[in-house]
Amino acid sequence: xxxxxxxxxxxxxxxxxxxxLVERVKTAAGLEKLxxxxxxxxxxxxxxxxxxxxxxxxxxxxxxxxxxxxxxxxPPKPIRGGIPICFPQxxxxxxLEQHGFARNRLWTVDDNPPPLPINPAIKAFVDLxxxxxxxxxxxWPHSFEFRLRIALGQGGDLSLTSxxxxxxxxxxPFSYTFAYHTHFSVSDISEVRVxxxxxxxxxxxxxxxxxxxxxxxxxxxxxxxxxxxxxxPSKVAIIDHEKKRTFVVTKEGLPxxxxxxxxxxxxxxxQDFGDAEYKHMLCVEPAAVEKPITLKPGEEWKGRLALxxxxxxxxxxxxxxxxxxxx
Ligand SMILES: O=P(O)(O)OC[C@H]1O[C@@H](O)[C@H](O)[C@@H](O)[C@@H]1O
Numbered sequence: 028x029x030x031x032x033x034x035x036x037x038x039x040x041x042x043x044x045x046x047x048l049v050e051r052v053k054t055a056a057g058l059e060k061l062x063x064x065x066x067x068x069x070x071x072x073x074x075x076x077x078x079x080x081x082x083x084x085x086x087x088x089x090x091x092x093x094x095x096x097x098x099x100x101x102p103p104k105p106i107r108g109g110i111p112i113c114f115p116q117x118x119x120x121x122x123l124e125q126h127g128f129a130r131n132r133l134w135t136v137d138d139n140p141p142p143l144p145i146n147p148a149i150k151a152f153v154d155l156x157x158x159x160x161x162x163x164x165x166x167w168p169h170s171f172e173f174r175l176r177i178a179l180g181q182g183g184d185l186s187l188t189s190x191x192x193x194x195x196x197x198x199x200p201f202s203y204t205f206a207y208h209t210h211f212s213v214s215d216i217s218e219v220r221v222x223x224x225x226x227x228x229x230x231x232x233x234x235x236x237x238x239x240x241x242x243x244x245x246x247x248x249x250x251x252x253x254x255x256x257x258x259x260p261s262k263v264a265i266i267d268h269e270k271k272r273t274f275v276v277t278k279e280g281l282p283x284x285x286x287x288x289x290x291x292x293x294x295x296x297x298q299d300f301g302d303a304e305y306k307h308m309l310c311v312e313p314a315a316v317e318k319p320i321t322l323k324p325g326e327e328w329k330g331r332l333a334l335x336x337x338x339x340x341x342x343x344x345x346x347x348x349x350x351x352x353x354x
Contacts, residue, residue, distance in 0.1 A: 046064050047064070048063065048064055048150050048151040049061060049062070049063055049064075049151055049152070049153055050062045050064070051136070054074075054100065056100050056101055058074060058075065058076050058100055058101065059074075059075045059076075060072050060073060060074050060075065060081070061073045061075070061136070061153050061177075063151035063152065063153065063177065063178075063179040064151055064179075065151055065179045065180070065181070065183055066086070066181065066183070067086040067087075068084060068085070068086055068087060068088035069084060069085060069086055069179060069183040070082065070083075070084045070088075070179070071083050071084075071151070071177065071179045071185055073153065073155070073177055074100065074106060074109075075133055075134050075135070075136075075155070076100065076101070076102060076106070076132075076133055076134075077105060077106055077111060077112070077129075077130040077131065077132070077134070078112055078129065078130075078132075078134035078155045078157060078175050079105075079106050079109050079110060079111050079112065079130060080092065080109045080110040080177060080185070080187065081094055081100075081106060081108065081109040082094070082109065083185045083334070085183050085336055086183055090212055091211070091212055091274070091334075091336050092108065092109050092110070092209075092210055092211065092212055093108050093109075093210040093211060093212040093213075093304070093307060093308035093309075094106070094107065094108030094109050094210070095107040095108050095299055095300045095301060095304055096301055096304070097298070097299045097300060097301055098299055099299055102131060102133075103131055104131075104299065105126070105130040105131055106130075107297070107299040107300055108210045108308075109210060110187065110207055110208065110209045110210070110332075111126065111130040111208040112129045112130050112175065112189070112205075112207065112208070113126040113127055113129070113130065113204075113205060113206040113207075113208050113312075113314070114127045114129040114173065114189075114191070114203060114205050115127045115128075115129070115167055115169075115171075115201075115203035115204070115205075116203065116204055117204040117205060117206045117285075117314055117315075117316045118204075118206075118232070118285075118316070120204050120316060120319075121204065123166060123167060126206075126208065127167075127203075128163060128166070128167070129157055129173065130208075132157055132160075132163075134155040134156065134157045134175070135155065135156055135157075136153060136154065136155060136156075137154040137155060137156040137174060138154075140154040140156070140174055140176070141174070141190075143174075143176055143188065143190070145176075145178060146180070148180075148181050149178050149179070149180055149181065151178065151179040152176060152177060152178035152179065153176070153177055154174060154175070154176050155174070155175045155176075155177070156172065156173065156174050156175070157172075157173040157175070158170075158171065158172055158173070159171060169193070169195055169199070169201040170193070170194040170195050170196065171191055171192060171193060171194060171201070172190075172191070172192045172194055173189065173190075173191050174189070174190040174191075174192075175187065175188070175189050175190075176188045176190075182335070183335075183336070184333060184334065184335040185333070185334045185335075186331065186332065186333045186334070187207060187331070187332045188329065188330075188331045188332075189205070189328075189329065189330045189331070190327055190328070190329050191203075191205075191320075191322070191327065191328045191330075192322070192325070192326070192327040192328075193322035193323060193324050193325065193326050193327075194324070194325075195324045196324070197324075198324055199324070200321055200322060200323045200324070200326075201321070201322060202319040202320065202321040202322075203319060203320055204314070204315055204316050204319050204320070205281070205314060205315045205320065205330060206281075206285055206312040206313065206314035206315075206316070207278075207281075207312055207313050207314070207330075207332040208285075208310060208312050209276070209310060209311060209312055209313075209332070209334070210308050210309075210310050211265055211274055211308065211309050211310070211311065212307060212308060213265070213267045213270070213307055213308060213309050214267055214268075214269035214270045214307070215269055215306055215307070216248045216288055216305065216306050216307070216308070216309060217247075217248060217249070217306075218267065218268040218269045219247070219248060219265060219266065219267055219268065219309055220245040220246065220247055220265075220266045220268070221245060221246040221263060221264070221265050221266075221286060221309075221311065222245050222263070222264040222266065223259070223260050223262060223263040223264055224241055224246055224256045224259055224260075224263060224284060224286070225241055225243055225244050225245055225246070226240065226241060227240070227241050227256045227257065227258070227259055228240050228241075228256070228257045228258075229241060229254040229255055229256045229257060230254065230255040230257065230316075230317070231253070231254055232253035232254065232255065233251060233253050236255075238257075241256070246286065248288055248309070250290050251288065251289060251290035251292070251293055252286055252287060252288050252290075253285075253286075253287050253288075253289075254285070254286050254287075255283055255284075255285050255314065255316045255317065256283060256284045256285070256286065257282070257283055257317050258282050258283070258317075259278075259282065259283055259284035261277060261278055261279065262275060262276065262277050262278075263275075263276045263278075263284055263311055264276075265309060265311055266339055267339075271338060271339055272336055272337070272338060272339060273336070273337050273338075273339035274311075274334060274335070274336050275334070275335045275336075275337060276311055276313065276332070276333075276334060277331075277332070277333040277334075277335075278313035278330075278331065278332055278333075279329075279330065279331040279333075280315075280328065280329055280330035280331060281313040281314055281315050281330050281331075281332070282315060282317070282318065283313075283314045283315060283316045283317055284311060284312065284313055284314065285310065285311070285312035285314050285316070286309070286310065286311055286312075287309075287310040287312070288305055288308070288309055288310070289305050290305050291305060293305075313330075313332050315330070
């Protein structure tokens with residue numbers, strides 16, 4: 028007769044419980060975050076402060092996003108890294124604070140969002156919502172509902188879907204600019220190339236937002252870069268040569284793409300950014316900057332970001348960026 032199994036302690040029982048696909052936890056700093064768990068060691072963390080993705084890990088539990096070691100995680104400063112939401116203004120394209128106020132606000136979980144079709148295989152996702160406070164209405168006198176769905180796909184892909192609705196009751200339309208201010212973790216910025224933006228026109232933020240045309244056959248990094256590429260393709264590839272990893276950024280509803288690395292001088296000037304951290308990060312930000320988005324009351328805009336990280340032995344030419352970009 029088989030020996031009866033020894034009774035399990037609650038801890039052992041807990042250990043064997045499968046981790047919940049979506050968990051809400053309080054951080055040490057007393058802030059709330061949500062954890063999405065996928066297959067193997069894939070996970071995503073979202074801070075309710077800012078409605079901001081602050082971690083995206085792959086099968087091996089490797090962190091794929093950059094968050095500064097000196098980041099603030101409490102109001103009023105935004106969290107330096109992950110995927111801040113720039114709304115209702117990108118950068119200094121308007122009279123609000125830089126990048127608008129959405130990333131400096133406490134978002135809430137939307138338990139009953141309007142239906143948004145999702146691949147039924149995706150089980151780990153959360154819906155957040157932001158509405159303007161009385162103070163927000165003083166700086167930006169428009170009522171809106173901003174719904175953000177963050178989903179972790181079966182293969183570890185990360186997607187963010189924003190739905191912004193004009194809920195003005197005074198009949199007034201509103202216009203805004205927007206970006207998913209995505210900070211990628213890279214091994215060494217001097218070993219990184221960006222494919223898909225060559226020959227595109229861009230506004231150069233370090234040359235008075237003047238318009239130029241990209242000349243190179245790929246973008247490489249040797250100094251500060253702060254460019255808004257206009258009417259960019261729906262897919263952009265970030266190739267990390269040293270890590271043999273390619274990030275594929277897919278965007279919908281967002282015509283532009285911002286590429287930013289502060290380099291050494293700007294890095295030293297940011298108190299929530301390590302002096303040498305510019306070497307290990309790159310922002311590629313699907314955005315709507317050149318042509319603000321205008322919504323009439325009742326209208327809703329949808330903008331989507333999909334991220335995947337694929338192995339790339341680019342140096343051996345096995346990864347054809349054109350194939351990655353054009354399927
Ligand atoms: O320090 P912030 O407000 O997060 O902005 C960082 C950078 O964000 C980038 O998106 C902008 O193009 C840069 O001009 C800006 O400096």
